[in-house]
Amino acid sequence: MTSVHVTDLVKDYTIRGGLKRTRLRAVDHVSLELTPGRTVALVGESGSGKSTIAKILTRMETPTSGGVKVVRDDGTEVDRAAYRREVQMVFQDPFASLNPFHSIEHHIARPLRIHDRTAAGEETRQRVLEMLERVNLTPAATIAPRRPHELSGGQRQRVAIARALAPGARVLIADEPVSMLDVSIRLGVLNLLGRLQREDDLAVLYITHDLATARHFSDEITVLYRGRVVERGPADAVILDPHHEYTKLLAAAAPDPERLGRVTADAPVDRDAIDNGACYDHFAGEWREAGVPAAEARAAVRD
Amino acid sequence: MTNLKPANTTPVADADPAAPAAPARSGWRSLLPTMTPWLAIGLALVGGIVLFGLIAPLLVGDPRQIRDQGLTPPSAEFWLGTTQTGQDVLAQLAFATRGSLQIGLLVGVLATVLSAFFGIYGAYRGKFLDDAFSLFTNVFLVIPGLPLVIVISGFVPRESRGLWTIAVVLAVTGWAASARVLHAQTLSVRQRDYVAASQVSGERPWRVIVVEILPNLLPVIASQFVFAVIAAILGEAGLSYIGLGASNSATLGTMLFYAQNGFALSLGAWWWFVPPGLMIALFGTGLSLVNFSIDEVINPKLKNLRQHRRRARRALRLERELARASRRTAAVKETDR
């Protein structure tokens, strides 16, 4: 089992416009913790830095400062070589994340081979079929030789999940895994992720802008606004009892069938006024300065 | 304007295990262009000329043999007549075609390798290397090709000006444009999630390039290879025509050069210059037709264009009828009132 400790993560992008160089802070002192068997939802609007965090966690970007530490249960740290085996990602768009040129089998066989999970040949094939069956793509033998364009969006996303799990991943980053899918199949895919998580005791980071699924799919929610964590806590507490103005705004804005025919006449909010620069931590039950590492916050609770 | 695709292309059901198994198809097959009359003509022309270049030199006599039957028109003995010095034009054409094809193939391969390396590898690695490669490519792009070729060819002494020299000169001056195109294509493919996904899976960079990116660029590369071959054959013909071609080889260009020097045109000896000229033109046509079909693989929209237009016309006609009928009923109602 593996857990992830993100401490004080900062990522700056340099934007070149003519001769001027401006710095854009995409991630601003974010701390997170992913533990086996738990799902943490990372919620925020586009541009809030949630995808940047996913890229840093999967080592597609390097942080400007701060660090990501991936630690196994026995206390050993996962090094560079084993990183990709431990930390995997499910991408948002299943229509873009599978190579149109290759068969489904290729997509799952490659990670198996790269990480020496199987010997070549028939054994790999058997493992691919097993992986496909695990994500409920049956009959696996007829799915494996197909190419991505012959599958529906939901089926493709299942393939993407199987690929992510193929190296034997312990940590799964799911970047909006269902937002491109038809609504009636979204819950099926989320349920599948939930089941796999329980079976493998995975640590999951669920990145989304959909508060309703964030609440029901995850144990813990971290709200991101303009690159900063503005609120964190147990899923129900954050959604049902939001403290930060931005979280309140998000919760109020999300469509909710329970509030049928809700009056929509309340005035728009001044976006600059709502950021108080602090983060409400439901675990600690108090406001904290943004950027205090999660571990410290938790430790404070335990004390 | 998003819903212009027919609704049946959208998979409606998700978990559909009962669906009949699709036949196993490899990605390679999708790279093959569909057979159209134009492609068939193109392939026939290219195939025929290549066969001619390969086989004919074994069957004809010595093209350099001088006879005293100068400038005879086509006859039973000499199917394409003779040159001023009594050489068999058919024999010359056979060897010249072979020489031109050699040059074309050589340059095509060299230019494609160069453009693929600088275009794809630079775009994939990004950052400094990309900037350096792009600058290098741009420099070659703005160098005026033909004058440089002339200068280089003129600079190399005639004795050492062999087939390879000419091929290298043509390749070096001809790869840059393709590299730009491949660079842009690679940038777009590299952005796709499946490339990121394979990197996250732990694939090594060379495998990402060769296995994940390259297959999706193959139609573009093939098209550019074909184009490079045409350009090389034409370029070499041009060089030879002005007397700067490879010294020890016979090509269609050298044939034209000698025809020009022998006053074939003013003497009305059409059989001397028409065959090599026609050969170049036909080969270029054939390759272009093949290239159009490859374009359809790159951009499937082109493939469906004609079919789409036909369907659109039919739909429009049927709908006009409906409108007319509904106008008629409206008119009837009006009079009833």
Add this chain to the structure above:
Amino acid sequence: MTATPAPPVLTVEDLTVVYEVDEPVTAVRNAGLTLHRGEILGLAGESGCGKTTLAYAVNRLHRPPARIASGRITFHDRSGEDVDLLALDDRELRAFRWDKLSMVFQGAMNALNPVGTVRAQLRDTLLAHRPRMSRKEVQGRSEEVLRRVGVDPRRLGSYPHELSGGMRQRVMIAMAMLLEPQIMIMDEPTTALDVVVQRDILREIVRLRDELDFAVVFITHDLPLLLEISDRIAVMLDGEIVELDTAAGLYRDAKHPYTRKLLGSFPSLSGERGAFIRTGVDQTAGAPTEERA
């Protein structure tokens, strides 16, 4: 949600749209609905269900190979005159569109001409339909519509890339209401936007409807959103309208199994429904089980 239904503004009867491909595909099958004046009618369904095709066909904006195979579309003008949309010729149709019925397209915020200012694009639309308007009137009207959708009229001189996504979407809505149409068809107008921006725009649409009394056909796959803003909702499946009811009626007592399935696909934000995802135990009956059969 008025007690007495307002007079109808658009009647669609038995509309069938066919794509003339090798084996003709029926994208919309025998659809019938009545849109009342000042009503927000939601059109819900998943990708490929024909909701966009239906919306385009109503306006006769569908492109071949799609064609209307049968049906009647009647527009009931405020003046009391009835217009048979299928009988209009091209010139009449151009005059009709935008003037009486306008559309906000899916991804419309990227449909603005990138090299023209907002002012130029509003002016072009206005002058195309009202050629005799003076420059002053055009300017006045442009400022007015922008103000209505909550965009500062000083933005008239801006180019699309200088505006945020939400702002561009508002400009598109402003453009759609430029000629005070009686019907506005909106195809996924907020799908690409963040929830907070989406909320602002929905609020604006409802407010404008109250002020100007136009009818709205709101197309989206987001049923919870429709439940909040629409008066009535039509649910489409495979080209057919399988259920049409008031929002409250649909939510409380959905008749068609597909509607129930769609409703069950959205976990509730504040309620308990959906909690089974985390635990793996389905606590409420009727919600979808883990895998579809």
